[in-house]
Amino acid sequence: MSPDSPARAPAGGIGIDLPRIRVVAAALVDADGRVLIADRPAGKIMSGRWEFPGGKVKPGETDAEALRREIAEELGVEVLAARPFMTLTHDYPDRRIELSMWVVERFRGEPRGLEGQRLKWVAARELDREDLLEADRPFVEALKGGLLQ
Numbered sequence: 278m279s280p281d282s283p284a285r286a287p288a289g290g291i292g293i294d295l296p297r298i299r300v301v302a303a304a305l306v307d308a309d310g311r312v313l314i315a316d317r318p319a320g321k322i323m324s325g326r327w328e329f330p331g332g333k334v335k336p337g338e339t340d341a342e343a344l345r346r347e348i349a350e351e352l353g354v355e356v357l358a359a360r361p362f363m364t365l366t367h368d369y370p371d372r373r374i375e376l377s378m379w380v381v382e383r384f385r386g387e388p389r390g391l392e393g394q395r396l397k398w399v400a401a402r403e404l405d406r407e408d409l410l411e412a413d414r415p416f417v418e419a420l421k422g423g424l425l426q
């Protein structure tokens with residue numbers, strides 16, 4: 278099944294078809310244990326909200342390949358060491374997101390918002406104070422629980 282193929286989702290007891298989108302996201306961790314978040318630039322769905330950097334997985338691409346590509350394109354850094362952290366599925370009214378979260382433990386370069394997005398380093402225990410997308414909320418709870426170690 279392709280990343281944009283319909284998925285069955287319940288809605289009030291009645292199944293509806295939602296486009297399915299496979300996405301990777303990264304918790305880049307700095308030397309102080311802070312996590313990088315990015316705001317969604319103007320013109321994108323849910324602009325102005327915060328999210329973990331990442332993006333769509335292309336057909337034929339592994340999650341690890343998509344992660345390295347997306348982080349290079351969005352932030353201008355090279356991922357040197359990353360590990361799978363958590364996966365989930367989240368339904369928005371118009372689409373189903375299948376999200377694979379990775380912890381990026383080592384990277385080369387200084388993150389910059391190459392797509393016009395603002396960036397912010399936040400202590401894991403303070404992530405719940407940010408206006409993060411709903412799909413990212415379970416990651417926030419897991420990161421706050423000390424799962425970065």
